[in-house]
Amino acid sequence: MxxxxxxxxxxxxxxxxxxxxxxxxxxxxxxxxxxxxxxxxxxxxxxxxxxxxxxxxxxxxxxxxxxxxxxxxxxxxxxxxxxxxxxxxxxxxxxxxxxxxxxxxxxxxxxxxxxxxxxxxxxxxxxxxxxxxxxxxxxxxxxxxEYTPLAAEFCGPEFTVAELRRVYEIVWGVPLDPRNFHRKVTGVEGLLVPTGETTGRDGGRPAAVFRRGPAQALYPPLVRP
Structure with a gap:
């Protein structure tokens, strides 16, 4: 008992x-x-x-x-x-x-x-x-x-891929290859929506400006190096 x-x-x-x-x-x-x-x-x-x-x-x-x-x-x-x-x-x-x-x-x-x-x-x-x-x-x-769009919340309403990459680098604690990162994030359906604008605030050539898309999960996921 x-x-x-x-x-x-x-x-x-x-x-x-x-x-x-x-x-x-x-x-x-x-x-x-x-x-x-x-x-x-x-x-x-x-x-x-x-x-x-x-x-x-x-x-x-x-x-x-x-x-x-x-x-x-x-x-x-x-x-x-x-x-x-x-x-x-x-x-x-x-x-x-x-x-x-x-x-x-x-x-x-x-x-x-x-x-x-x-x-x-x-x-x-x-x-x-x-x-x-x-x-x-x-x-x-x-x-x-890796599997959610949470990183975009740390950017402004409109941001560049380089600004988004910096958030990933800070949270993951590793440097990321700019070209590979650009290819991966622009290949995730619904993650980024182009605004049609460009900016030079990243330095170098004008960069495309995006806003967060409707995706709630990232597919394919962004796997850490």
């Missing part, structure tokens, strides 16, 4: 990997912990799920409380449940991911002593297992650019 006493209690938390492009770098939203454990260490935003709320609601609440950032689409990234990942007690964390453009300067709140955008390649060692969660989130975000 089932008995609750046979199973020790444990807590559920949420951790948020929130990424954007700022100053030509892929940046993650980090908070400095204001309370033990790991007081003073940088970490991902997050916290405990309340008994009366869903995991999804907890993710939205914790992000807003600790950083002032709201209104994002948050997708579940993975679940992390190593027995000793939290020194306080057994804690299972459901991590969430957001990759979005135009995100504001964060404002720290509740138990976060500070909040800021940090380039992912300059992130310090994070509290708990958050460095691992951040790596997993960055990898998921990079993969999303």
């Amino acid at each position: 089932y008995s609750p006493s046979d199973f020790p209690p444990f807590a559920v938390t949420v951790d948020l990997v929130v990424l954007t492009v700022r100053d030509d770098a892929l940046c993650a939203l980090l908070v400095r912990r204001g309370e033990a454990p790991y007081r003073g260490r940088w970490a991902l935003p997050g916290g405990f799920v309340r008994a009366t709320e869903s995991v999804a609601d907890a993710a939205v609440r914790e992000l807003a409380e600790e950083t002032g950032v709201s209104g994002l689409f948050l997708e579940q990234l993975a679940t992390y449940g190593e027995p000793r990942r939290d020194p306080r007690m057994r804690v299972v964390s459901v991590a969430h991911l957001a990759l979005a453009a135009g995100l504001p300067v964060p404002v720290a709140g509740t138990d976060a002593a500070a909040a800021r955008w940090v380039p992912v390649d300059q992130a310090p060692a994070l509290a708990f297992d958050h460095s691992r969660i951040l790596r997993d989130g960055v990898e998921r975000a990079r993969a999303k650019l």
